[in-house]
Amino acid sequence: MISAHQVGLEIAGRQLLQDISLELRPAEIVTVIGPNGAGKTTLLRLLLGLTRPTSGEVERLPGLRLGYMPQRLQIDATMPMTVARFLQLGIEGVSVADALARVAAPHLAGSRLADLSGGEMQRVLLARAAARKPQLLVLDEPTQGVDLGGQSEVYQLIAQLRDELKCGVLLVSHDLHLVMAATDRVLCLNQHICCHGHPEQVSRDPAYLEMFGDKLAPYTHHHNHHHDIGGEIVDEDCNHDHDHAVTPPPSRTGTRNSGERN
Numbered sequence: 490m491i492s493a494h495q496v497g498l499e500i501a502g503r504q505l506l507q508d509i510s511l512e513l514r515p516a517e518i519v520t521v522i523g524p525n526g527a528g529k530t531t532l533l534r535l536l537l538g539l540t541r542p543t544s545g546e547v548e549r550l551p552g553l554r555l556g557y558m559p560q561r562l563q564i565d566a567t568m569p570m571t572v573a574r575f576l577q578l579g580i581e582g583v584s585v586a587d588a589l590a591r592v593a594a595p596h597l598a599g600s601r602l603a604d605l606s607g608g609e610m611q612r613v614l615l616a617r618a619a620a621r622k623p624q625l626l627v628l629d630e631p632t633q634g635v636d637l638g639g640q641s642e643v644y645q646l647i648a649q650l651r652d653e654l655k656c657g658v659l660l661v662s663h664d665l666h667l668v669m670a671a672t673d674r675v676l677c678l679n680q681h682i683c684c685h686g687h688p689e690q691v692s693r694d695p696a697y698l699e700m701f702g703d704k705l706a707p708y709t710h711h712h713n714h715h716h717d718i719g720g721e722i723v724d725e726d727c728n729h730d731h732d733h734a735v736t737p738p739p740s741r742t743g744t745r746n747s748g749e750r751n
């Protein structure tokens with residue numbers, strides 16, 4: 490559905506992303522992980538066409554229907570907009586009842602957007618992203634503001650949406666312990682793609698264990714190279730090439746991409 494070919498983005502002399510090559514295929518859940526400031530949101534924006542790359546190329550299937558859930562939505566507390574109105578804004582013929590049923594939140598239709606809890610807001614954003622029946626659902630940190638118990642529910646919802654809409658899902662997440670169980674492929678990003686693969690294999694791979702340790706441990710990051718504060722690679726022994734063509738392996742039992750470190 491979307492292919493990136495050696496995509497890079499430089500703004501004001503700073504290289505935010507470099508050498509990103511990947512392909513997103515239908516009905517796959519692909520998760521982008523990486524530390525704060527790694528460029529995850531920027532990558533989503535490039536793939537969606539909201540930002541133009543300064544090098545390389547992004548190709549999208551013509552007419553691709555996209556549903557995008559941004560990382561945050563700034564709501565003016567005085568804005569009287571209801572959830573129902575928000576779901577209908579700019580989307581023709583959307584059924585509010587169906588959209589909210591899809592995220593198990595039918596009771597929220599008449600609520601004011603500004604009054605929603607963190608978890609309720611994430612469900613409403615998810616409902617809106619799914620309302621166009623997208624071929625690709627793009628979710629930027631969908632569990633932000635959701636308590637620990639609610640996070641796995643959000644991931645279950647995402648899996649249900651994928652099954653119902655038969656869409657691909659591209660998501661950014663910091664919830665390693667949850668996404669590793671619920672994703673088909675993981676991309677680890679830090680200005681470039683540091684490693685990628687199927688989670689079942691990657692989580693057993695020494696390279697993954699070296700990077701993240703125990704899955705349930707707090708998020709730590711170790712690579713065979715280091716980045717300076719601006720994200721530049723500073724290790725002299727990081728002499729691998731950064732040509733990262735990330736495509737799905739032929740089967741879930743294959744090992745081609747498992748824990749591959751670039």
Ligand SMILES: Nc1ncnc2c1ncn2[C@@H]1O[C@H](COP(=O)(O)OP(=O)(O)OP(=O)(O)O)[C@@H](O)[C@H]1O
Nearest residue numbers: 500501505523524525526527528529530531532560
């Ligand atoms: N339009 C822009 N102009 C200049 N710098 C930008 C722009 N957009 C993003 N950046 C910078 O690029 C870096 C990556 O930002 P991005 O939001 O993509 O990171 P992220 O991986 O999503 O981080 P987080 O996990 O904290 O959400 C940040 O240092 C950010 O300040």
